[in-house]
Amino acid sequence: MYLRLGYTTGSEFSVVVDKEYEVFAMSLWCGAIQVLLADEYHLPNWFPLEIFELCNLKLPGDWFYAASLHNTGGLQSLWGYERLITDPSHYDGLLERDPDALRHFYEEEGRWRDSTIV
DSSP states (O other): OTTTTTOOTTOOOSOOTTOOOOOOEEEEETTEEEEEEEOTTSOEEEEEGGGSOOSOOOOOTTOEEEOOOOOTTOEEEEEESHHHHHOHHHHHHHHTTOHHHHHHHHHHHHHHHHHHOO
16 A cells, blocks of 8 residues: 555655654545654654554544545545644645744644653
């Protein structure tokens, strides 16, 4: 299925084996589940769920959800932090590395880090 989506058998991903990553959102894109996380370059990127082993099976209680997204890019459903769901330009802004979208993503990351400090 991922070959059909543009990945190849030689596709490389900017994540490290056996490292834990915080997932900030999930999407259903062209029938495949993708996860949004900060990669090894500390950039928000979408990755196929299948390249990860799940450690925590619970979804965050503050996530929002949008279904039946009809666009030409293949995005079908999206769930994650509020702005990603409520601001249609934020999703594309992350992909295009828009400074405002990146700033908001890093604010979300900071809130997550602050909430996990014991």
